[in-house]
Amino acid sequence: MADKKLQLEIKRQASPDDPAEWERFELDWRPGMNLVSAMMDIAANPVTADGRPTTPVTYDSNCLEEICGSCAMRINGKARMACSALIDNLEQPIRVEPLSKFPLVRDLQVDRSVLFENLKAVKAWVPVDGTYDLGEGPRVYPQQQEANYPLSNCISCTCCMEVCPQFNESTGFVGAATIAQVKLFNNHPTGKVFKEERLRALAGDGGIQECGFAQNCVEACPKQLPLTEAISDLGREVAVQKVKDFLRK
């Protein structure tokens, strides 16, 4: 068991302007390893399987508990989190590449700031009056809390966007994560004050009508957000809002 090895192939790219190439690594296997611990081993001994010195792999990671959303990448072709990718559950050689729908920075690191910009555009917040003491918040019954809490579990990993056939430059689709946040804030007793604005933000080009119901998003979501349910609920509301806005003209 001491000399059991694991095989890893990582797509490397020094910068957006450099060519991509695959590097192969052979590492000592230990029980309970995940992909992040394999990359930590490479950092401590950056040598490829054929003995060539290389650089430690650049990738985003932070909590390693699948709650910060940092370490999304494509592992054996599937968009998922590297921290919860247990080596023993993966077919080898494990092929690791960056997410393909976002601007590449280096190696496995990509720029996912588009999601945070989208959240700004749909006003994904509750507009409180201020942080001074204004007494208790609105009553919320457990049934409402239980409906909202799953939507609030989105870790902004962007896996849902990566796997969506409609999320690309030609549609400009906002993606499922942002739509789920619109539903969350429209459900909130105070947050719903922006309900119409949020629906209008989802009505234009790149809005909710771009969704082709491939349902890849809900499959890929590591937090099991009810994404397709959010999209179909909001699709209806956006349509109703469009009619209302038309009649008001």
Add this chain to the structure above:
Amino acid sequence: MALPRIIVVGGGLAGLAAVIKIAEAGGAVDLFSIVPVKRSHSVCAQGGINAAKNLKGEGDTTWQHFDDTIYGGDFLANQTPVKAMCEAAPAIIDLLDRMGVPFNRTPEGMLDFRRFGGTLYHRTAFAGATTGQQLLYALDEQVRRYEAEGKVRKFEGWEFLSAVIDGKGQARGITALNLRTMELRSFPAEALILATGGIGAIFGKSTNSVVCTGSAQSAVFQQGAWYANGEFIQVHPTSIPGEDKLRLMSESARGEGGRVWVPRAPGDKRPAKQIPEAERFYFLEEWYPKYGNLVPRDVATRAIHRVVYEEGLGVDGQPMVYLDLTHIDRATLDRKLGGILEIYEKFVGVDPHVEPMKIFPGMHYTMGGLWVDFNQMTNIPGIFAAGECEYQYHGANRLGANSLMSCIYGGFQAGPNALTYAKDLPAADGDGGQAAEVARQAEINNRLMQNQGTENPFKIWRELGNIMTEHAAVIRYNKGLKQADAKIVELLERYKNVNLADRSQWANTSFAFARQLKNMLELARTVVQGALLRDESRGAHYKPEFPERNDEKFLKTTKAIFTGDVAGPRFEFEDVDIQYIKPRRRSYDATK
């Protein structure tokens, strides 16, 4: 006059709380963070946040919260700020609720509360078992709102390197490194707030996130900021050992009725479910009948150590004990603890609804941190600190669910105080020291980048983590602490020979890590040497050679002051503010 500009470093709960207060008061804020702030380590907090709202008819009061916190911290915390925090806590919960945090509810629609360690009251508000994530998102959303209004500028992907300090010893800004372009530059400001979190990486594997290296606080420590009570390290009783880190298993598992046990017979080979009740040793319940499984963390951690290492009762002869939830119905578990049970199942591959979890203590939190006054300002004028990176609220041991409150409360204090300070600050002479500090940092960067040594920084880091975990965690002996300090000196020497496998000027993570590593090594010495000097046992600091608390000699705050000598920091001791509650013996085997 232009509005003062405040720099906040760190986008976890404390940093975001400070940003919100400054923006609300009309100040301009630049927010720096290594990671997008929504990915900060606060997301890892699970169990809840404490406030004496007294919604369960128990007669809980803010004074009780204050007393539990001081007693839990073994009387080492200054009482004035802790009292103020406990008094402010209920209104902070209301505010978070108004911001949309999906707290669990009672059937009538009120906030639900659960029990946590070190108290007999239901005082902990919670959002499933992902409370930190939910709180961070609420503050992140408010900051995004200010960002959209142009009141906050975010610098995500920039790492703090140092404070800019002028000829009069006042802070005038920071230097920072762009982690993508590797650009080094200074950012002027009238005041800065460090909210840079924990130091888990110094122990190698911990429950902390990758960014929790303590590098920022160490950098300002080396610039003259005092570091207080560094020796007080919380080892959480229940973590899941892993190859890359130790994953937290929340205290809320016990708050909701989870029981810790081992088989009574050493080496009992039967599966847990086949061991009858009478043959199980619920050691926390037997040893601490009043608090049971909810004794404070330092007490629970030492009990697990004793059961495993002194009594030889670890599960399968391994350093592990059972944390058992299997007697609680599935629906309740999913509603109140879903998030953490999912973590266990995903990372261990065993369903904790059905099988008891196997857990062991893991490094979790630093009670110590940058010394601050009651206004959250360090001894360097214009540098404030809030959250885990400062020392003020938890004494010798932090109670569970008090950290989220201390982060938000600390940020709420630091923000307005920094603004007040900045408004009265006279203009800097010349550039306030910006160019000189950039030159100093550029010199460090160049030397590191061109170094032709043989040492791999990640290997040095692993050695540091091993020695710290062995000698400076749960149980400390002076001999071991001396060995650890000597080892750190050796590692500092070897660090001079560090060789980066990557010399590129684009998204070079090895370079950023090597800079953090130097700061980790320097800060580790405050932990080890502080522990060496404190010949007593208090809270999380436990020396079998000195098993009793010694108030006469050590009811003092430790202050480490950087010297640059090979001997390490210089230490001073400062009296603790005990004006409200007279220190008394701390013991959890009966009502306090």
